[in-house]
Amino acid sequence: MSSEEGKMELQEIINSLSLEVKTPELDLHREVTGGYVSDLLSDVIANSQKNNIWVTLQIHLNIIAVASLKELAGIILVNNRNPDADTLKKANAENIPVMTSTLPTFELVGRLYALGLRCR
């Protein structure tokens, strides 16, 4: 856990939750200030905060546009869902890290919360 409460480095989260990184060429040493969970893109556009980690099951390339516009720290895809090839291409172009987890959303978010991340 980093010194400031509720903030973590993305690489720490990846290590703690054994996430698979789908964009290994991107710098993962970036600050995560909190998290947001939704599969509705309008909800994420309206309510996520800059530098949040976003948990979703959507794998199409428009998730990158959303994350880029909101300057999110990265996207975690649940249930081992595999992102589309054009999603990863756009993720690399827009500098948005994409990770996958074998866990279902409930389990994954519980662990993110336990690490100290909050919705902010």
Add this chain to the structure above:
Amino acid sequence: MGSGEDGLFFLTGKDFANAGTASSKLKAVLERMGIPQDIIRKTAIAAFEAEMNVVIYAVAGMMKYRITDTEVTVTIQDMGQGIPNIELAMTEGYSTAPDHIRAMGFGSGMGLPNIKKNTDSLSVNSIVGEGTTLEFVIRIRDEQ
């Protein structure tokens, strides 16, 4: 005081690969001009929702913007199916999106309400079978 800046971006219906590009470019313009962060945030949310509506529902359209010292005005005009009942379309949760669009996480009936929430004024004019023009204004600060 500066004289402001204006410009436009073209939008293509069903072009999901480039959806969001115009809003990102508009955001970059606002950042370059040093517009306050909360104004950029609100403009980006409203512009993205309007852009997605064109991509999902229309054939083609354009996003015009004008930025002055006091406000950001964005006009999104499309050639599309139009909105039969604007009042209904403004209702949170109401959507006419087909299932495959909803499965992508769009069409949750939050688009127009999100635009309204983040703007100081919003006008929607639509002719069924021809298209829709949406204009919103976000005030940067009250005029002296």
